[in-house]
Amino acid sequence: xxxxxxxxxRKVVLGIQEPSDFDAPELPTEPLPLNMGPSHPAxxxxxxxxxxxxxxxxxxxxxxxxxxxxxxxxxxxxxxxxQIFPYTDRLNYISPMLNNVGYAMAVEKLMGIAALIxxxxxxxxxxxxxxxxxxxxxxxxxxxxxxxxxFTPFLYMLKARxxxxxxxxxxCGARLTVSYLRIGGCAWDLxxxxxxxxxxxxxxxxxxxxxxxxxxxxxxxxxxxxxxxGIITQADxxxxxxxxxxGRSTGLAYDVRKDAPYxxxxxxxxxxxxxxxxxxxxRYAVRVEEIKQSMRILEQAxxxxxxxxxxxxxxxxxxxxxxxxxxxxxAMIAHFKIxxxxxxxxxGEVYSYSExxxxxxxxYLVSDGTxxxxxxxxxxPCFASTSILPKLLEGLFIADIVPTFxxxxxxxxxxxx
Amino acid sequence: MSQNVLDRVKGQFTAGELLExxxxxxxxWARVRRDAWVTVATFLRDDPATKMEMFxxxxxxxxFSSEPRFDVVLHLYSxxxxxxxxxxxxxxxxxxxxxxxxxxxxxxxxFEREAYDLYGVRFKGHPDLRRILMYPEFVGHPLRKDYPKExxxxxxxxxxxxxx
Amino acid sequence: xxxxxxxxxxxxxxxxxxxxSLFSYPFVTACxxxxxMSVAAPKYDIARFGAEFPRxxxxxxxxxxxxxxxxxxxxxALRRIYDQMCEPxxxxxxxxxxxxxxxxQNYSTMPGCDQVIPVDVYIPGCPPRPEQVLDxxxxxxxRIQRGEGHSQVQLKVESGHYDVPTTAIRPRTAHLPGGESxxxxxxxxx
Numbered sequence: 001x002x003x004x005x006x007x008x009x010r011k012v013v014l015g016i017q018e019p020s021d022f023d024a025p026e027l028p029t030e031p032l033p034l035n036m037g038p039s040h041p042a043x044x045x046x047x048x049x050x051x052x053x054x055x056x057x058x059x060x061x062x063x064x065x066x067x068x069x070x071x072x073x074x075x076x077x078x079x080x081x082x083q084i085f086p087y088t089d090r091l092n093y094i095s096p097m098l099n100n101v102g103y104a105m106a107v108e109k110l111m112g113i114a115a116l117i118x119x120x121x122x123x124x125x126x127x128x129x130x131x132x133x134x135x136x137x138x139x140x141x142x143x144x145x146x147x148x149x150x151f152t153p154f155l156y157m158l159k160a161r162x163x164x165x166x167x168x169x170x171x172c173g174a175r176l177t178v179s180y181l182r183i184g185g186c187a188w189d190l191x192x193x194x195x196x197x198x199x200x201x202x203x204x205x206x207x208x209x210x211x212x213x214x215x216x217x218x219x220x221x222x223x224x225x226x227x228x229x230g231i232i233t234q235a236d237x238x239x240x241x242x243x244x245x246x247g248r249s250t251g252l253a254y255d256v257r258k259d260a261p262y263x264x265x266x267x268x269x270x271x272x273x274x275x276x277x278x279x280x281x282x283r284y285a286v287r288v289e290e291i292k293q294s295m296r297i298l299e300q301a302x303x304x305x306x307x308x309x310x311x312x313x314x315x316x317x318x319x320x321x322x323x324x325x326x327x328x329x330x331a332m333i334a335h336f337k338i339x340x341x342x343x344x345x346x347x348g349e350v351y352s353y354s355e356x357x358x359x360x361x362x363x364y365l366v367s368d369g370t371x372x373x374x375x376x377x378x379x380x381p382c383f384a385s386t387s388i389l390p391k392l393l394e395g396l397f398i399a400d401i402v403p404t405f406x407x408x409x410x411x412x413x414x415x416x417x
Numbered sequence: 418m419s420q421n422v423l424d425r426v427k428g429q430f431t432a433g434e435l436l437e438x439x440x441x442x443x444x445x446w447a448r449v450r451r452d453a454w455v456t457v458a459t460f461l462r463d464d465p466a467t468k469m470e471m472f473x474x475x476x477x478x479x480x481f482s483s484e485p486r487f488d489v490v491l492h493l494y495s496x497x498x499x500x501x502x503x504x505x506x507x508x509x510x511x512x513x514x515x516x517x518x519x520x521x522x523x524x525x526x527x528f529e530r531e532a533y534d535l536y537g538v539r540f541k542g543h544p545d546l547r548r549i550l551m552y553p554e555f556v557g558h559p560l561r562k563d564y565p566k567e568x569x570x571x572x573x574x575x576x577x578x579x580x581x
Numbered sequence: 582x583x584x585x586x587x588x589x590x591x592x593x594x595x596x597x598x599x600x601x602s603l604f605s606y607p608f609v610t611a612c613x614x615x616x617x618m619s620v621a622a623p624k625y626d627i628a629r630f631g632a633e634f635p636r637x638x639x640x641x642x643x644x645x646x647x648x649x650x651x652x653x654x655x656x657x658a659l660r661r662i663y664d665q666m667c668e669p670x671x672x673x674x675x676x677x678x679x680x681x682x683x684x685x686q687n688y689s690t691m692p693g694c695d696q697v698i699p700v701d702v703y704i705p706g707c708p709p710r711p712e713q714v715l716d717x718x719x720x721x722x723x724r725i726q727r728g729e730g731h732s733q734v735q736l737k738v739e740s741g742h743y744d745v746p747t748t749a750i751r752p753r754t755a756h757l758p759g760g761e762s763x764x765x766x767x768x769x770x771x
Binding site for chain 2: 069074238241350360384
């Protein structure tokens, strides 16, 4: 029997559909400018894409960012070194601890005290950093799945994320914008019972991940929309500076935690998932695997964390304890000077980098010796990932923008700062 | 740890393209003459001893009271050899411009647009030099030290005392 | 009992229906969007209040929730979205950035979204806890029931209930020129 009525096979590479499969004459088309405006349902920050489409295929895409430019650099030039922590929370706002870690490390490198941070503080930084990485990937995957119509995995991921938020609230008082770290260590110690609660959450999260993978991994609709779409090559990653899950999905095995270990990451046994094709599905799979590896790191860190001070013991950097501040004039003056003038960071420049949820998060600090920075630049990983979008979207269908943009994980707070 | 990069660059460029090198807090840096910007960067990318294939960051520092006023700062990384370097190129206030690195690394496109937008440094030869974070109607370059932090240039405002 | 009694009861019934079936348009920009997701998630379920499903087109929505920081660049788009909604419509400013600009006082952040659109309920917090959001939703529902939302008041004025000329309370929005003179009131205002 003649099979001319069967739907055409969709070409895997670039999703181009050949009209000859239909055996029909091509209809005349005009390029149409289409605006995917700054507010659109894909709940991934605000970005405007001015597309030129021919039928459903995009011939050119102009990705316009900057709708969330909140002047991180300008504000940090007017704030003391410690006052910048709340601004860093709001950079990549779904993994705020990782930004705090990156910034604290940068200032400590500039001050030359990086080796003096107590071990317990380093373990705490690793633990809260990996919790943030988990929330980052869970939100990205949940939101991307929801945009494709899979609402249930979104609710499951949010359920798991809610447990982690409650735990972070016990640690530092805030669910999302934490400002938990300080220069020299942490603001305060982990609460009693933290380890048991976290282990409990990790067990429950494993079940959630199993449920989500049952719903999505072999789902025909999900795979068809993700497989082979939006392929990035390793050469592209080097040219554009793309790191993180997007970079590793192309096969580029670069992870700051392994290649230049910082804090105590060299004491943990964990793998770094690396993809092969660089399409949307690889980015999804790399993130799922990274959540599992983060859980592995967390379990090891909870076993290894030592007792001890949680902050460096240097009166020029940390505030004196409140009992002294209220009772002795020297402590009160020290408190006053640290708050009003800021911590005195010696003049110099430094570039410090760490592995954030989206890749290499760099802080380039320029200090003039006072308590306020001369320049505090963030090197945003998703700025680099988003800069490849105009090239990546050419030739795709309009419907392919949704998973591609979602899995690049452009966070407006980080990309636009 | 990246001292070999600096040694290689110092050996290759002897005609005064390299103004100064140094190392601070474990970061190796080199100051390059403005007109040799692209040649040094291309050399670092292609030379088998340095192989800095990955473009990391490009930004500008406004020194304000010292000459040259603007320092274009480039960070590079080698994935294969695992070393880093920072390059500086000074641009004076009267002519804040530097050659574009887009032919060397395609990713420099957006970073240079941001440097132009926020500091006013022009990149000669850039395919599409327009504002990226601020809107086209904005006047001035906000991250310069002489732009006041709270000077807004609003596009839309409600009338005072209006219900709508 | 005059006609007013029956129309009063009808208005109450209509407002009751409106408050429990809000179609929200979440104008999500920043970090508060994560807390908005948490409010919509199973634990702090906003579906209990009838405001569950977001309508992703302003033409089909009646509650505009502005979630997160509004920048000056975003202003015209926000105004256009507000204008596209049908009356009666309500606005919630979610988070302190949308209310007053938060701790961002700089050249790019609009000091609150009420610079371009009228707001009915402001939710402070950075980000506000989901319970605060639900409290704000209940406050809004009470306002809707009493008929005191900005848009409802305007409709009453336009249909002649109040003795105030419409032009006095509904002037058009001014599109200011950008440039060096930003921040000054336009000439002839006030």
